[in-house]
Amino acid sequence: MADWPLYEVFVRSKHGLNHKHVGSVHAADAEMAMENARDLYTRRSEGVSIWVVPSSAITASSPDEKEILFDPSDDKVYRHASFYKLPDEVGHM
Amino acid sequence: MYAQLVETGAKRVKSLEEMSPEEREFQLKIDAETKIEAKNWMPEGYRKTLIRQISQHAHSEVVGMLPEGNWVTRAPTLKRKLQLMAKIQDEAGHGLYLYSAMETLGADRDEEIDKLHEGKVKYSSIFNYPTLNWADMGTVGWLVDGAAIVNQVVLQRTSYGPYSRAMIRICKEESFHQRQGYQILLDLMREGTEEQKQMVQDSINRFWWPSLMMFGPSDDQSPNSQQSMAWKIKRKSNDELRQMFIDQTVPQLEFLGCTAPDPDLKWNEERGHYDFGEIDWQEFYDVLKGNGPCNKERIETRKNAIDGGAWVREAARAYAEKQQQKQQNAA
Numbered sequence: 001m002a003d004w005p006l007y008e009v010f011v012r013s014k015h016g017l018n019h020k021h022v023g024s025v026h027a028a029d030a031e032m033a034m035e036n037a038r039d040l041y042t043r044r045s046e047g048v049s050i051w052v053v054p055s056s057a058i059t060a061s062s063p064d065e066k067e068i069l070f071d072p073s074d075d076k077v078y079r080h081a082s083f084y085k086l087p088d089e090v091g092h093m
Numbered sequence: 094m095y096a097q098l099v100e101t102g103a104k105r106v107k108s109l110e111e112m113s114p115e116e117r118e119f120q121l122k123i124d125a126e127t128k129i130e131a132k133n134w135m136p137e138g139y140r141k142t143l144i145r146q147i148s149q150h151a152h153s154e155v156v157g158m159l160p161e162g163n164w165v166t167r168a169p170t171l172k173r174k175l176q177l178m179a180k181i182q183d184e185a186g187h188g189l190y191l192y193s194a195m196e197t198l199g200a201d202r203d204e205e206i207d208k209l210h211e212g213k214v215k216y217s218s219i220f221n222y223p224t225l226n227w228a229d230m231g232t233v234g235w236l237v238d239g240a241a242i243v244n245q246v247v248l249q250r251t252s253y254g255p256y257s258r259a260m261i262r263i264c265k266e267e268s269f270h271q272r273q274g275y276q277i278l279l280d281l282m283r284e285g286t287e288e289q290k291q292m293v294q295d296s297i298n299r300f301w302w303p304s305l306m307m308f309g310p311s312d313d314q315s316p317n318s319q320q321s322m323a324w325k326i327k328r329k330s331n332d333e334l335r336q337m338f339i340d341q342t343v344p345q346l347e348f349l350g351c352t353a354p355d356p357d358l359k360w361n362e363e364r365g366h367y368d369f370g371e372i373d374w375q376e377f378y379d380v381l382k383g384n385g386p387c388n389k390e391r392i393e394t395r396k397n398a399i400d401g402g403a404w405v406r407e408a409a410r411a412y413a414e415k416q417q418q419k420q421q422n423a424a
Contacts, residue, residue, distance in 0.1 A: 004410065023258075040189055040190075043183070044266075
C-alpha cells in the first residue's frame with residue numbers, strides 16, 4: 001500500500017455547499033482514488049461531488065508560523081461589523 | 094473496547110513542573126481541550142501510544158469482518174444477507190478511516206499490518222471467538238458493536254484531531270450495526286420456534302463474558318490508563334465504560350426475554366448500577382496472548398488475503414504507470 005500514493009479526499013455534501021476535507025485514500029492512480037473515495041466516504045449519500053488530490057501536491061501552513069500568519073488579524077477589530085455601534089433609531093443595517 | 098492494554102511507556106504521569114517547556118505547553122493545550130493536529134509538536138510517548146491504540150483499533154475493525162463473513166452465504170434471507178454485507182463493508186471502511194488517521198502520525202500502514210501478521214501487535218480479543226449459529230450475527234451486532242459504541246462515543250472527544258474525527262464518522266454508522274443485530278434476536282425471540290429461542294440464549298451465553306472483556310482489564314490492573322487519561326487519548330476508565338455498558342444492556346436483555354450467564358448480576362439500588370460477577374481474567378489474557386479459539390485462523394485468513402491480493406496491487410500499479418507514460422508521450 002505504501003507504494004501507492006496517498007490522495008486527500010474532499011466531498012461536496014450537497015449542491016450549493018463547498019467541498020470539505022473528509023480523509024484520505026491510497027490508490028495507484030487518480031481514477032482509482034476516485035473509486036476508493038466513493039466507496040469509502042459516500043456509502044450513505046454523503047455527497048454529490050468528490051475531489052481527490054495527491055497529498056504531495058498540498059502545501060500546508062506550518063504550526064510554527066501560526067502567530068506570524070494569524071495573529072496580525074487579532075487586533076483589527078474594525079474589520080468586523082460589530083465594531084461599528086449605531087444608534088437604535090437607525091434600525092437594522 | 095477495540096484497543097485493550099495499550100502500552101504508553103510511562104511509569105507514572107509527570108507533573109507540570111517536571112516537564113520540559115514543550116511538554117508543558119503541550120499538556121496545557123490538552124488540559125484546555127485544544128485538539129492536537131498532525132503537524133503540532135507532541136511528546137514521542139504520545140505519538141507512539143496513539144499509533145499503538147489506533148492501529149489496534151484499525152486491526153480490530155478489519156479482523157472483525159471475519160466472524161461475520163462466516164455467515165454471508167448462510168444468511169436466512171436476501172434482506173439479512175444485504176444487511177450483513179453492508180455492515181461488513183462499513184467495518185472495512187472503519188478500518189480504513191483509522192489507518193488513515195494513524196498514517197498522519199508518520200506510521201506506515203504496511204509496517205503496522207506486518208506487525209499484526211507477525212503477532213507483534215494485538216486486536217480486540219472478542220474476534221477470536223467463533224460464530225457458531227445464525228443468532229451469533231444478532232448477538233455480535235447487539236453486544237459486540239454495542240460495547241464498541243460505548244467506548245467509541247467517548248473517544249469522539251479524544252485529544253488527537255484525526256482520531257477524533259474518524260470516531261465521529263464511525264459512531265454515525267455503528268448504531269445501524271447494533272440495531273440490526275438486536276432486531277435479528279428480537280425476531281427470533283418473538284416469532285421463532287423453541288429451538289430458535291434456545292439458539293439465541295446459547296449465543297448470549299457464549300458472548301456475554303467476552304463482550305465484557307472488550308473493555309480491557311479492571312482499573313487496578315491497567316497501569317497505562319493513567320498516562321492515557323492525562324493525555325486525554327482515553328477519556329473514561331475501563332471499569333467506568335464496562336459499567337455503563339452493563340447498565341444500558343441489561344434492560345435490553347430482559348426485553349428479549351433472555352438471561353445472562355452471571356448469577357451475580359442484579360440491580361444495586363444503593364449504587365444505582367447493576368452489580369456483576371468477576372470476569373475470568375485468565376481467559377482474557379490467554380486469548381489476548383494468542384491462545385483463543387480462533388487466533389491462528391484469523392491471522393492466517395488476513396495473511397492469505399494480503400498475499401493473494403499482491404498480484405492485483407502490482408497489476409494496478411503497472412497499469413497506472415503505463416497510463417502515465419502514455420499521457421507523457423502524448424504531451
